Amino acid sequence: MSATTLFGTVLTAAVLVTAAGCGGEGGTTRTESPPTAPPTSAGAPPTPTSAQRPAEFTSKIENVSRSMLRYSWRPGCPVPLSSLRRIEMTYWGFDKKPHTGHLVVNAGSAGDLVKVFRRLYEQRYPIQRMEPVDVYKGSDFDSIEANNTSAFNCRQATGSGNWSQHAYGLAVDINPCQNPYVTASGYVAHKHCVKYRNRNLDHPALIKPGDKVVRAFASIGWNWGGTWSGTKDYQHFSSSGR
Numbered sequence: 001m002s003a004t005t006l007f008g009t010v011l012t013a014a015v016l017v018t019a020a021g022c023g024g025e026g027g028t029t030r031t032e033s034p035p036t037a038p039p040t041s042a043g044a045p046p047t048p049t050s051a052q053r054p055a056e057f058t059s060k061i062e063n064v065s066r067s068m069l070r071y072s073w074r075p076g077c078p079v080p081l082s083s084l085r086r087i088e089m090t091y092w093g094f095d096k097k098p099h100t101g102h103l104v105v106n107a108g109s110a111g112d113l114v115k116v117f118r119r120l121y122e123q124r125y126p127i128q129r130m131e132p133v134d135v136y137k138g139s140d141f142d143s144i145e146a147n148n149t150s151a152f153n154c155r156q157a158t159g160s161g162n163w164s165q166h167a168y169g170l171a172v173d174i175n176p177c178q179n180p181y182v183t184a185s186g187y188v189a190h191k192h193c194v195k196y197r198n199r200n201l202d203h204p205a206l207i208k209p210g211d212k213v214v215r216a217f218a219s220i221g222w223n224w225g226g227t228w229s230g231t232k233d234y235q236h237f238s239s240s241g242r
Protein backbone atom coordinates (compact mmCIF):
# COMPACT_ATOMS: atom_id res chain seq x y z
CA MET A 1 0.00 0.00 0.00
CA SER A 2 1.34 3.42 -0.90
CA ALA A 3 1.69 6.20 1.62
CA THR A 4 -0.97 8.15 -0.27
CA THR A 5 -3.47 5.29 -0.03
CA LEU A 6 -2.83 4.85 3.67
CA PHE A 7 -3.20 8.56 4.29
CA GLY A 8 -6.51 8.47 2.44
CA THR A 9 -7.67 5.61 4.66
CA VAL A 10 -6.79 7.51 7.81
CA LEU A 11 -8.63 10.57 6.54
CA THR A 12 -11.72 8.47 5.73
CA ALA A 13 -11.67 6.99 9.24
CA ALA A 14 -11.38 10.46 10.74
CA VAL A 15 -14.42 11.65 8.79
CA LEU A 16 -16.45 8.62 9.91
CA VAL A 17 -15.51 9.16 13.55
CA THR A 18 -16.50 12.82 13.31
CA ALA A 19 -19.85 11.90 11.75
CA ALA A 20 -20.53 9.33 14.48
CA GLY A 21 -20.09 12.02 17.11
CA CYS A 22 -22.87 14.17 15.66
CA GLY A 23 -25.68 12.24 17.27
CA GLY A 24 -27.55 15.22 18.66
CA GLU A 25 -26.93 14.41 22.31
CA GLY A 26 -26.71 18.07 23.20
CA GLY A 27 -24.58 18.59 26.26
CA THR A 28 -23.28 15.05 26.40
CA THR A 29 -21.40 15.12 23.10
CA ARG A 30 -17.70 14.57 23.68
CA THR A 31 -15.31 16.94 22.01
CA GLU A 32 -12.20 14.81 21.95
CA SER A 33 -11.56 12.49 19.05
CA PRO A 34 -8.86 9.96 18.27
CA PRO A 35 -5.64 11.53 17.01
CA THR A 36 -5.55 11.74 13.25
CA ALA A 37 -2.75 12.37 10.80
CA PRO A 38 -1.93 16.06 10.59
CA PRO A 39 -2.98 17.51 7.22
CA THR A 40 0.57 18.74 6.52
CA SER A 41 2.14 15.27 6.60
CA ALA A 42 1.24 14.28 3.03
CA GLY A 43 4.87 14.12 1.96
CA ALA A 44 6.11 12.32 5.07
CA PRO A 45 5.89 8.59 5.66
CA PRO A 46 2.83 7.82 7.79
CA THR A 47 3.51 6.83 11.37
CA PRO A 48 2.17 3.46 12.52
CA THR A 49 -1.58 3.62 13.08
CA SER A 50 -1.33 1.34 16.14
CA ALA A 51 0.25 4.23 18.03
CA GLN A 52 -2.49 6.63 16.94
CA ARG A 53 -5.79 4.83 17.20
CA PRO A 54 -7.36 3.33 20.33
CA ALA A 55 -7.75 -0.44 20.32
CA GLU A 56 -10.44 -1.99 18.20
CA PHE A 57 -13.50 -3.34 20.00
CA THR A 58 -13.18 -7.05 20.67
CA SER A 59 -15.55 -9.47 22.35
CA LYS A 60 -15.74 -13.09 23.39
CA ILE A 61 -18.83 -14.99 24.61
CA GLU A 62 -18.06 -17.79 27.06
CA ASN A 63 -20.01 -20.37 29.05
CA VAL A 64 -20.12 -19.78 32.81
CA SER A 65 -19.18 -22.16 35.57
CA ARG A 66 -20.45 -22.45 39.12
CA SER A 67 -17.15 -21.12 40.46
CA MET A 68 -17.45 -17.95 38.35
CA LEU A 69 -20.82 -17.13 39.94
CA ARG A 70 -20.25 -18.37 43.47
CA TYR A 71 -22.25 -15.53 45.06
CA SER A 72 -24.66 -14.39 42.36
CA TRP A 73 -26.13 -17.78 41.34
CA ARG A 74 -27.53 -20.60 43.49
CA PRO A 75 -29.89 -23.56 42.98
CA GLY A 76 -33.45 -22.19 42.77
CA CYS A 77 -32.51 -19.21 40.59
CA PRO A 78 -34.94 -18.83 37.67
CA VAL A 79 -32.36 -19.68 35.00
CA PRO A 80 -29.75 -22.45 35.04
CA LEU A 81 -26.04 -21.74 34.60
CA SER A 82 -26.32 -23.28 31.13
CA SER A 83 -28.58 -20.36 30.10
CA LEU A 84 -26.03 -17.73 31.08
CA ARG A 85 -22.96 -16.44 29.28
CA ARG A 86 -20.05 -14.23 30.23
CA ILE A 87 -19.16 -11.57 27.67
CA GLU A 88 -15.59 -10.33 27.71
CA MET A 89 -15.37 -7.08 25.77
CA THR A 90 -13.77 -3.70 25.31
CA TYR A 91 -15.30 -0.60 26.86
CA TRP A 92 -14.34 3.06 26.85
CA GLY A 93 -13.30 4.18 30.32
CA PHE A 94 -13.83 7.38 32.27
CA ASP A 95 -10.07 7.83 31.75
CA LYS A 96 -10.68 7.98 27.96
CA LYS A 97 -8.83 4.71 27.43
CA PRO A 98 -9.97 1.25 26.30
CA HIS A 99 -10.49 -1.39 29.00
CA THR A 100 -11.61 -5.02 29.09
CA GLY A 101 -14.76 -5.78 31.07
CA HIS A 102 -16.99 -8.75 31.85
CA LEU A 103 -20.77 -8.84 31.73
CA VAL A 104 -22.83 -11.93 32.66
CA VAL A 105 -26.07 -12.11 30.65
CA ASN A 106 -28.77 -14.45 29.38
CA ALA A 107 -27.43 -16.67 26.58
CA GLY A 108 -30.27 -15.63 24.30
CA SER A 109 -29.28 -11.95 24.46
CA ALA A 110 -25.48 -12.21 24.50
CA GLY A 111 -25.02 -11.56 20.77
CA ASP A 112 -27.40 -8.59 20.78
CA LEU A 113 -25.70 -7.06 23.81
CA VAL A 114 -22.30 -7.31 22.14
CA LYS A 115 -23.75 -5.21 19.30
CA VAL A 116 -24.98 -2.61 21.81
CA PHE A 117 -21.66 -2.34 23.63
CA ARG A 118 -19.68 -2.27 20.37
CA ARG A 119 -21.78 0.71 19.34
CA LEU A 120 -21.30 2.44 22.71
CA TYR A 121 -17.54 1.87 22.47
CA GLU A 122 -17.35 3.26 18.95
CA GLN A 123 -19.36 6.29 20.08
CA ARG A 124 -17.00 6.70 23.07
CA TYR A 125 -19.74 6.49 25.68
CA PRO A 126 -17.70 6.22 28.90
CA ILE A 127 -18.20 3.42 31.43
CA GLN A 128 -16.42 3.51 34.78
CA ARG A 129 -16.14 -0.25 35.38
CA MET A 130 -17.65 -3.50 34.15
CA GLU A 131 -17.35 -6.45 36.53
CA PRO A 132 -19.70 -9.32 37.42
CA VAL A 133 -21.52 -8.66 40.74
CA ASP A 134 -19.72 -11.72 42.06
CA VAL A 135 -16.75 -9.40 42.54
CA TYR A 136 -18.98 -7.70 45.13
CA LYS A 137 -20.10 -11.03 46.60
CA GLY A 138 -23.46 -10.58 44.87
CA SER A 139 -24.19 -7.28 46.66
CA ASP A 140 -26.17 -4.96 44.39
CA PHE A 141 -25.56 -2.12 46.85
CA ASP A 142 -21.78 -2.52 46.79
CA SER A 143 -21.74 -2.87 43.01
CA ILE A 144 -23.69 0.40 42.64
CA GLU A 145 -21.49 2.09 45.25
CA ALA A 146 -18.52 1.29 42.98
CA ASN A 147 -20.44 2.65 39.95
CA ASN A 148 -20.20 -0.77 38.35
CA THR A 149 -21.98 -1.65 35.10
CA SER A 150 -23.44 -5.16 35.42
CA ALA A 151 -26.27 -7.44 34.31
CA PHE A 152 -26.95 -10.86 35.86
CA ASN A 153 -27.67 -11.08 39.57
CA CYS A 154 -30.06 -13.66 41.02
CA ARG A 155 -32.04 -11.29 43.21
CA GLN A 156 -35.54 -9.98 43.69
CA ALA A 157 -36.71 -6.73 42.15
CA THR A 158 -36.12 -3.74 44.43
CA GLY A 159 -39.06 -3.43 46.82
CA SER A 160 -40.90 -6.52 45.57
CA GLY A 161 -41.08 -10.28 46.06
CA ASN A 162 -40.68 -11.05 42.37
CA TRP A 163 -37.50 -11.98 40.55
CA SER A 164 -35.74 -9.01 39.03
CA GLN A 165 -35.08 -9.13 35.28
CA HIS A 166 -31.44 -9.24 36.40
CA ALA A 167 -32.10 -12.72 37.80
CA TYR A 168 -32.69 -13.87 34.21
CA GLY A 169 -29.70 -11.97 32.83
CA LEU A 170 -32.18 -9.89 30.82
CA ALA A 171 -31.40 -6.48 32.33
CA VAL A 172 -28.28 -4.31 32.35
CA ASP A 173 -27.46 -1.44 34.74
CA ILE A 174 -25.21 1.23 33.22
CA ASN A 175 -23.07 3.62 35.33
CA PRO A 176 -25.54 3.38 38.25
CA CYS A 177 -24.17 6.41 40.11
CA GLN A 178 -24.71 8.94 37.30
CA ASN A 179 -27.96 7.08 36.49
CA PRO A 180 -29.54 6.34 39.88
CA TYR A 181 -32.63 4.48 40.96
CA VAL A 182 -34.93 7.27 42.18
CA THR A 183 -38.11 6.49 44.09
CA ALA A 184 -41.33 8.39 43.42
CA SER A 185 -40.58 10.56 46.46
CA GLY A 186 -37.08 11.35 45.14
CA TYR A 187 -35.00 9.06 47.39
CA VAL A 188 -31.58 7.88 46.18
CA ALA A 189 -29.86 5.26 48.37
CA HIS A 190 -26.27 6.15 47.43
CA LYS A 191 -25.24 9.43 49.07
CA HIS A 192 -22.57 10.48 46.58
CA CYS A 193 -25.00 9.87 43.69
CA VAL A 194 -27.92 11.95 45.01
CA LYS A 195 -26.92 14.95 42.89
CA TYR A 196 -27.63 12.93 39.73
CA ARG A 197 -31.35 13.13 40.49
CA ASN A 198 -30.90 16.34 38.52
CA ARG A 199 -31.06 14.98 34.99
CA ASN A 200 -29.89 18.26 33.49
CA LEU A 201 -26.36 17.89 34.88
CA ASP A 202 -23.66 17.77 32.25
CA HIS A 203 -21.80 14.48 32.70
CA PRO A 204 -20.83 12.27 29.75
CA ALA A 205 -22.12 9.12 31.51
CA LEU A 206 -25.54 10.59 32.31
CA ILE A 207 -28.20 8.94 30.14
CA LYS A 208 -30.84 11.24 28.65
CA PRO A 209 -34.05 10.53 26.71
CA GLY A 210 -33.31 9.58 23.11
CA ASP A 211 -29.53 9.73 23.51
CA LYS A 212 -26.98 7.29 22.06
CA VAL A 213 -27.33 4.83 24.95
CA VAL A 214 -31.13 4.72 24.78
CA ARG A 215 -30.95 4.35 21.00
CA ALA A 216 -28.33 1.58 21.14
CA PHE A 217 -30.53 -0.52 23.43
CA ALA A 218 -33.67 0.34 21.43
CA SER A 219 -31.90 -1.13 18.38
CA ILE A 220 -32.19 -4.60 20.00
CA GLY A 221 -35.69 -3.92 21.36
CA TRP A 222 -34.64 -3.19 24.97
CA ASN A 223 -36.31 -0.41 26.94
CA TRP A 224 -35.10 2.12 29.47
CA GLY A 225 -36.15 2.45 33.13
CA GLY A 226 -35.81 6.23 32.79
CA THR A 227 -39.23 6.28 31.14
CA TRP A 228 -41.06 4.60 34.04
CA SER A 229 -43.74 6.65 35.77
CA GLY A 230 -43.27 7.19 39.51
CA THR A 231 -40.03 5.39 40.32
CA LYS A 232 -37.30 6.01 37.75
CA ASP A 233 -34.45 3.58 37.16
CA TYR A 234 -32.09 5.59 34.97
CA GLN A 235 -29.37 2.91 34.92
CA HIS A 236 -31.70 0.08 33.88
CA PHE A 237 -32.29 -1.42 30.43
CA SER A 238 -34.24 -4.64 29.94
CA SER A 239 -35.77 -6.79 27.22
CA SER A 240 -39.19 -6.79 28.90
CA GLY A 241 -39.20 -3.09 29.76
CA ARG A 242 -39.59 -4.05 33.46
Ligand SMILES: [Zn+2]
Nearest residue numbers: 171172173236
Ligand atom coordinates in the same frame (compact mmCIF):
# COMPACT_ATOMS: atom_id res chain seq x y z
ZN1 LIG B 1 -31.44 -2.81 36.86
